[in-house]
Amino acid sequence: MKYFLTTAIDYTNGDPHIGHAYEKILGDVIGRYHRSFDGPTFFLTGVDQHGQKVQQAAQKTGVQPLEFAQRVTAKFLALWDKLRIQKDGWAATTDPRHKQTVQKVLQSLYDKGELVKAKYSGFYSVRQEQFLTDKERNEAGEFGPEWGEVTFFEEENWYFPLAKHKEWLKNFVETHPDFVIPEFRRNELINAIERLSGNLCVSRPKERLSWGIEFPFDPDYVTYVWFDALLNYVTFAGYLAGEDPSLPNFNELWPCRAHIIGKDILVPAHGVYWPIMLHAMGFPDEQMPRLLVHGWWNVAGAKMSKSLGNVIDPDILADKYGADALRYYLMRDNVVGQDSDFSEERLVMRYNSDLANDLGNLVNRTINMCRRYRNGVIASPPWNDPDLTAIRSLANAVIERYRQAFERFEVHAAIEAAWELVAKANTLVEQKAPWKLAKDPAKSELLDAVLYTLAETVRLLALLVSPVIPAPSAKILEQLAAEQIRILQWGGLPSGHQLGEHSPIFPRIAA
RNA sequence: GCCAGGGUAGCUCAGUGGUAGAGCAGGGGACUCAUAAGCCCUUGGUCGGGAGUUCAACUCUCCCCCCUGGCACCA
Numbered sequence: 001m002k003y004f005l006t007t008a009i010d011y012t013n014g015d016p017h018i019g020h021a022y023e024k025i026l027g028d029v030i031g032r033y034h035r036s037f038d039g040p041t042f043f044l045t046g047v048d049q050h051g052q053k054v055q056q057a058a059q060k061t062g063v064q065p066l067e068f069a070q071r072v073t074a075k076f077l078a079l080w081d082k083l084r085i086q087k088d089g090w091a092a093t094t095d096p097r098h099k100q101t102v103q104k105v106l107q108s109l110y111d112k113g114e115l116v117k118a119k120y121s122g123f124y125s126v127r128q129e130q131f132l133t134d135k136e137r138n139e140a141g142e143f144g145p146e147w148g149e150v151t152f153f154e155e156e157n158w159y160f161p162l163a164k165h166k167e168w169l170k171n172f173v174e175t176h177p178d179f180v181i182p183e184f185r186r187n188e189l190i191n192a193i194e195r196l197s198g199n200l201c202v203s204r205p206k207e208r209l210s211w212g213i214e215f216p217f218d219p220d221y222v223t224y225v226w227f228d229a230l231l232n233y234v235t236f237a238g239y240l241a242g243e244d245p246s247l248p249n250f251n252e253l254w255p256c257r258a259h260i261i262g263k264d265i266l267v268p269a270h271g272v273y274w275p276i277m278l279h280a281m282g283f284p285d286e287q288m289p290r291l292l293v294h295g296w297w298n299v300a301g302a303k304m305s306k307s308l309g310n311v312i313d314p315d316i317l318a319d320k321y322g323a324d325a326l327r328y329y330l331m332r333d334n335v336v337g338q339d340s341d342f343s344e345e346r347l348v349m350r351y352n353s354d355l356a357n358d359l360g361n362l363v364n365r366t367i368n369m370c371r372r373y374r375n376g377v378i379a380s381p382p383w384n385d386p387d388l389t390a391i392r393s394l395a396n397a398v399i400e401r402y403r404q405a406f407e408r409f410e411v412h413a414a415i416e417a418a419w420e421l422v423a424k425a426n427t428l429v430e431q432k433a434p435w436k437l438a439k440d441p442a443k444s445e446l447l448d449a450v451l452y453t454l455a456e457t458v459r460l461l462a463l464l465v466s467p468v469i470p471a472p473s474a475k476i477l478e479q480l481a482a483e484q485i486r487i488l489q490w491g492g493l494p495s496g497h498q499l500g501e502h503s504p505i506f507p508r509i510a511a
Numbered sequence: 512g513c514c515a516g517g518g519u520a521g522c523u524c525a526g527u528g529g530u531a532g533a534g535c536a537g538g539g540g541a542c543u544c545a546u547a548a549g550c551c552c553u554u555g556g557u558c559g560g561g562a563g564u565u566c567a568a569c570u571c572u573c574c575c576c577c578c579u580g581g582c583a584c585c586a
Contacts, residue, residue, distance in 0.1 A: 187515055188581055353535065357548050365545035430550040435543070504546045
């Protein structure tokens with residue numbers, strides 16, 4: 001089995017913003033943790049390229065939907081590269097392999113009698129391309145001018161009868177407390193299930209929306225965008241793919257350990273439609289995925305929106321401060337599940353304080369002292385100095401807490417744990433004052449022990465921070481000449497080890 | 512109106528029955544290996560408001576206010 005995790009796939013009707021980037025970085029960080037310290041991992045992310053809004057945006061630009069979607073997709077891909085997102089799979093919903101599997105699923109649900117065709121009639125706004133309900137009526141009981149021409153008409157569509165699985169879903173969610181993380185989000189879902197009634201319309205007639213996957217048994221219709229999009233989680237994991245070598249082995253991946261999504265798409269899409277779809281497709285309860293629901297990044301307390309003009313562009317930030325500084329800030333200053341406030345000032349503060357002053361300086365002073373006093377060769381004599389013993393046991397405790405934090409998806413807590421070790425190591429330097437020990441030949445062994453302790457602590461720190469800031473982590477290991485020593489346990493550096501050259505890894509950002 | 516999350520030091524947040532905590536910012540000090548970084552000490556809060564339970568409440572109960580999200584209702 002591999003540790004399988006996914007992010008939401010982003011809708012390709014506009015440019016990526018900080019929220020998109022946060023989610024992918026979160027997934028990447030969790031993925032890197034498992035890949036480095038746990039076992040085989042598969043991280044899937046991607047783009048949602050079908051649907052009405054993409055078709056509309058394409059029309060505005062005057063290009064075909066596919067071309068438009070591909071242009072936007074290229075921007076996302078370039079950004080994920082820049083942000084060091086290490087993805088094992090790429091879910092693009094116009095991929096022919098996806099189309100094939102979606103059609104297989106539709107056919108199979110149809111064969112099982114899970115899809116029904118029915119007529120719906122009502123008022124329809126051509127301009128907004130949607131059916132209107134009484135909610136859209138104004139004070140006078142009329143549909144306002146914002147809807148343009150409103151006509152009454154009847155349309156036939158395919159429906160997925162959700163309501164018949166309501167009791168199953170309710171029972172499932174109630175008996176599986178960690179289906180939704182964090183736990184408080186589960187309440188919203190349970191409320192939503194209580195209100196669940198009726199069918200989900202899963203088709204659009206082609207004359208109204210052509211940009212989608214065709215129904216295999218009714219070619220006048222294409223799938224509704226959510227139905228198409230949600231299935232990416234299984235189709236790109238190799239579901240019903242037979243022997244296709246370009247896709248992973250589904251049995252090695254499923255069930256997904258975490259679908260990472262924003263709070264806006266928990267209800268109804270991921271919390272209701274998705275488990276019911278899987279249930280109807282024949283997945284047993286033990287094969288249901290888990291949902292990790294994150295919050296939003298606000299700006300100065302306000303929601304980020306195009307109309308407010310306060311959209312944060314991750315691309316610009318990555319260019320300005322570096323991908324790792326951005327990754328560190330987003331992971332350190334946010335509690336997974338809760339909303340946060342984005343502030344460039346805090347990003348700089350976090351970088352200077354945590355990365356440059358605390359960690360960067362520790363690395364630099366440690367290697368510098370090793371070179372200055374021992375020509376960069378570290379020795380590991382036996383010791384019984386209480387300060388050194390203390391930091392060694394702290395390192396073990398920190399590693400344990402770090403692992404537990406990651407198991408609970410509490411990335412900020414994992415980082416905090418690592419920084420406790422950073423602080424302790426900096427304190428140790430002052431306690432032992434190697435520059436004094438170096439002047440006293442009688443203290444030579446203690447100096448060796450101190451320098452070893454510091455170098456080994458720095459090695460462990462490089463590993464601990466590697467999921468969050470992969471590039472600087474690699475640089476630290478390189479300066480230690482310890483690229484190959486990946487064991488997350490005290491004592492990896494052998495006695496007699498020769499360290500490499502050092503130079504500051506996190507230059508301070510001038511205020 | 513209902514459900515949930517939040518309201519704790521200037522800022523970001525932790526704490527959950529026993530005399531208020533961390534980091535950053537501010538002030539002072541000793542040191543010098545280091546990215547004028549680090550280390551030590553320190554100023555600073557009636558823990559949203561009110562009532563209650565208790566020997567004791569930030570922590571439990573009730574009422575209220577504000578912010579955020581979801582839902583409902585009205586228009």
